[in-house]
């Protein structure tokens with residue numbers, strides 16, 4: 001097989017695989033324009049697991065689809081910003097170039113693998129097809145590679161199972177097939193949107209292991225989208241927290257959990273049920289629910305639910321500010337000494 | 349022990365697997381629930397936990413008498429309710445209500461919230477004496493406003509819809525509320541709100557809950573006692589803290605060890621029991637110990653002799669030939 005990696009260690013390992021700059025993504029709806037992602041920037045380094053967390057509807061999937069140039073048409077569009085893949089802007093790239101990058105250099109897996117697999121084609125065949133679409137390769141070799149990928153992602157009896165159809169696999173095994181397909185061409189970036197949300201915890205643990213294993217094996221960066229702070233803790237190197245279309249905090253995983261600086265982040269941490277801490281009678285909770293993105297609150301979007309809200313929060317937008325090495329938070333008070341959750345907000 | 353509010357004894361439910369286009373015939377049976385027993389004391393929250401497909405929802409539907417049992421008995425307040433029908437079943441519904449997992453599918457989209465919450469009152473001819481007032485009262489109880497009564501379910505978020513479902517379940521002053529994965533479809537912040545609400549309502553009205561979930565961290569937050577199910581059977585029952593501190597069954601231990609902990613240091617240090625493979629098909633469950641195909645402690649005997657669900661220590665039955673605590677199940681940062 002001709003080994004086409006576009007990766008040049010000397011040239012590439014120093015700069016991010018992907019750099020998203022000031023991304024704005026919108027959907028046209030009957031009720032008006034929904035700005036699902038509003039000025040979000042982040043980058044992901046070689047081999048890094050970068051997690052995006054936040055409540056339903058905060059724009060996580062829209063970020064992922066924007067990176068891939070796959071916003072649903074005609075409702076969705078990128079209204080501003082750049083998506084730089086190894087320095088090349090994908091927002092302004094031609095459709096042909098985008099197709100080439102997608103699937104080859106950037107691949108994606110979804111929460112529901114069944115919707116992404118073709119029900120009428122044997123899974124080995126579907127993986128082999130990925131090779132044939134992007135590489136000049138003998139059918140027999142493509143098939144062998146497909147079988148090998150299935151065994152890399154931990155499918156027992158891969159040789160036999162390659163001949164099965166998607167419906168013959170359980171949810172967890174289907175997710176493994178999806179991963180095999182996504183990593184076939186050794187992408188530089190794998191986007192995983194809630195890859196374990198539909199799975200039981202025992203299967204979730206298996207799938208997360210597979211993801212970490214393939215990133216190690218193939219030096220892949222992973223953009224992991226999830227609403228589960230537990231999943232993030234064990235897998236991510238860095239984390240970005242989104243709220244109502246905005247990035248509200250970003251930090252190395254350790255710091256985010258140890259010293260959260262945005263009240264939304266610590267609200268999420270506090271309300272997560274966990275088995276390693278003494279039980280509290282009632283859980284700390286974030287009151288209310290996320291705002292409509294049609295008419296987001298002016299200034300700080302978290303103000304209507306924030307336990308620390310002050311008058312300035314309703315008049316001035318809090319820009320992201322640096323609070324520590326690699327940690328930023330979009331809160332007026334994030335740099336105040338001693339700023340952080342009270343013991344009853346995040347029980348220790 | 350005081351008389352249990354509900355006693356389930358040897359519940360069995362098999363569903364036929366039908367094949368054929370013209371002549372539908374049963375070619376196999378799904379062993380959804382296969383000999384499940386438990387007791388729920390008044391005022392307690394009894395949890396049932398297990399992976400998807402292990403039979404939790406079927407237990408809920410059996411208890412609610414929404415499907416008929418193949419075998420076993422159900423007793424409520426000392427009265428046999430296994431086969432009650434008609435008027436007696438209607439009366440039973442006054443005592444037992446259910447909250448469903450999916451707040452999107454379980455509310456009729458064409459009914460207003462007021463009609464949904466008031467429906468049980470209509471069904472039981474209780475609307476005349478103060479129906480509208482009761483609806484306002486219920487909405488207030490679950491943290492919704494009176495004016496929400498005029499709106500339709502689609503105008504509400506998942507968490508709010510779950511509140512509507514809870515208000516409906518409480519309309520008739522039930523004693524037992526069966527909660528089938530009531531927070532599984534919700535975000536963490538909504539989840540905390542609903543769990544706190546359920547707890548508050550329990551204290552206020554002395555409710556008894558049968559609380560079903562696949563999420564052990566949620567179960568630990570709300571339940572007093574817990575039954576762990578695997579492939580249609582109960583494999584362990586214990587008081588909450590005993591279960592989380594000294595789980596005896598290898599399956600329970602694996603489940604607990606697989607729960608992600610929101611703490612990067614701890615999470616990366618943990619020794620996790622990663623179970624091999626998937627849950628086998630309930631159409632053809634493994635013989636003897638059903639868990640033996642995935643168990644990290646399995647021996648030959650496990651494939652030959654079915655382990656009984658028997659007491660191992662005080663009030664802590666487990667169905668395993670080699671039941672013993674494996675400490676610590678959740679390591680704390682040393």
Ligand SMILES: Nc1ncnc2c1ncn2[C@@H]1O[C@H](COP(=O)(O)OP(=O)(O)OP(=O)(O)O)[C@@H](O)[C@H]1O
Pocket residue numbers: 027028029034036054055056057058059060061062063072075076227293
């Ligand atoms: N095709 C679409 N048309 C119109 N609006 C959309 C569309 N897709 C998403 N949106 C809106 O964009 C916002 C962000 O949605 P997105 O799916 O990115 O959220 P998310 O964080 O991935 O949520 P979840 O956790 O539920 O997957 C939401 O307000 C959503 O309603």
Ligand SMILES: Nc1ncnc2c1ncn2[C@@H]1O[C@H](COP(=O)(O)OP(=O)(O)O)[C@@H](O)[C@H]1O
Pocket residue numbers: 363364378379380381398399400401402403404405406407630
């Ligand atoms: N009405 C039904 N007909 C056939 N099979 C069913 C039916 N309801 C449940 N089952 C099967 O019974 C098993 C247990 O299901 P269920 O009680 O829904 O599990 P859980 O709630 O634990 O996920 C599963 O294999 C499921 O597919």
Ligand code: SF4
Pocket residue numbers: 262263264300301302303304306307308309310313318330331332333
């Ligand atoms: S800016 Fe104000 S409202 Fe916003 S998170 Fe900070 S304290 Fe809360």
Ligand code: SF4
Pocket residue numbers: 597598599637638639640641643644645646647650655667668669670671
């Ligand atoms: S009886 Fe054997 S196979 Fe079953 S749980 Fe116990 S050790 Fe495992």
Ligand SMILES: [Mg+2]
Pocket residue numbers: 060061062193
């Ligand atoms: Mg999404």
Ligand SMILES: [Mg+2]
Pocket residue numbers: 404405406529
């Ligand atoms: Mg269920």
